[in-house]
Amino acid sequence: MINTYQTSLAPPPVPPRLSRSQPILIPAPLPSKGHSKPLIRFLVGVLVVHLFLSLAAALYLYLRHQKEDSVRSEEKGLTSSRTSSLLSEKRGKSTKASAHMVIVNKRTRPNRSSGYLEWDIKASVRKHINYYETSWLTILRPGQYYVYSSVTFSKGDPVRPLVSRVQLRKDKDGQATVAMQASCYLKSGNSSTPNMCTATQGGLITLVEGNQLSVWVDNLSLVDYLNTATTFGMYNVEDS
Incomplete structure (x- = not known):
């Protein structure tokens, strides 16, 4: 007796069980505005400190340059004065009657x-x-x-x-x-x-x-x- 219920086709897939839950991908929420304010304040503070340090360094270099110029001018004046004094002394000796x-x-x-x-x-x-x-x-x-x-x-x-x-x-x-x-x-x-x-x-x-x-x-x-x-x-x- 021939079995007419057998076939060469694969059996249909088993339907998923209702008891296992599947993961659902949900997009992460954006950070709220309240959390970004401290970061902005920190960056602004860093910029202010950097600007202050830059101005202080520039002022220090300017004052140091001015002081060095003043010292050079004073030394040059002393040298000129000594030279003039020596020349005057020499001139005075050479012009005696x-x-x-x-x-x-x-x-x-x-x-x-x-x-x-x-x-x-x-x-x-x-x-x-x-x-x-x-x-x-x-x-x-x-x-x-x-x-x-x-x-x-x-x-x-x-x-x-x-x-x-x-x-x-x-x-x-x-x-x-x-x-x-x-x-x-x-x-x-x-x-x-x-x-x-x-x-x-x-x-x-x-x-x-x-x-x-x-x-x-x-x-x-x-x-x-x-x-x-x-x-x-x-x-x-x-x-x-």
């Missing part, structure tokens, strides 16, 4: 007996001191001067001593007075060996502008006119 006069080299002795010695202006050295008629030196800057003279005599005088005098007068029209005097001894008479002596003097004299000085001798014919033997000069030691 001075003179060194050498006598005119004469081959023939003058016929005049007494008078003022004449100086070789071109061969002499002067700084801030003028001359008048080749015999007088004129003071241009007041102060205390060291004045010196060295007069060499090559012949003796049987009557008068060999004397040189530094003469001082107020100005070119003033009366001359003796400021310094020196003498030397030289035996007179004919001798196979030439004799010479030098009257040397020097001292401090306070002078004012316009004062004039020169060297006077009693007998010009007895002076040695070699320019290294007879000189006259002065230099300022203290400006007034």
Whole structure:
């Protein structure tokens, strides 16, 4: 007997049981507005602190830069002041009045007996001191001067001593007075060996502008006119 209920088709699926519950996907709810406010406040606070720190750092750098510039300016000012002081001191030393006069080299002795010695202006050295008629030196800057003279005599005088005098007068029209005097001894008479002596003097004299000085001798014919033997000069030691 043939079984007519068998077939080659697969059996139908078993329906799900009603007792097992299936998971249902539900979307997560969005965060509420109340929870986002603290986050916003925190971010705003961070930005404010960052801005404050940036401003503080900028202010600190600016003040430090200003301080360094001030220190540099002060150091530069001190350096300039010291340099100016040294230059002024050096300038003051280099511009002090001075003179060194050498006598005119004469081959023939003058016929005049007494008078003022004449100086070789071109061969002499002067700084801030003028001359008048080749015999007088004129003071241009007041102060205390060291004045010196060295007069060499090559012949003796049987009557008068060999004397040189530094003469001082107020100005070119003033009366001359003796400021310094020196003498030397030289035996007179004919001798196979030439004799010479030098009257040397020097001292401090306070002078004012316009004062004039020169060297006077009693007998010009007895002076040695070699320019290294007879000189006259002065230099300022203290400006007034």
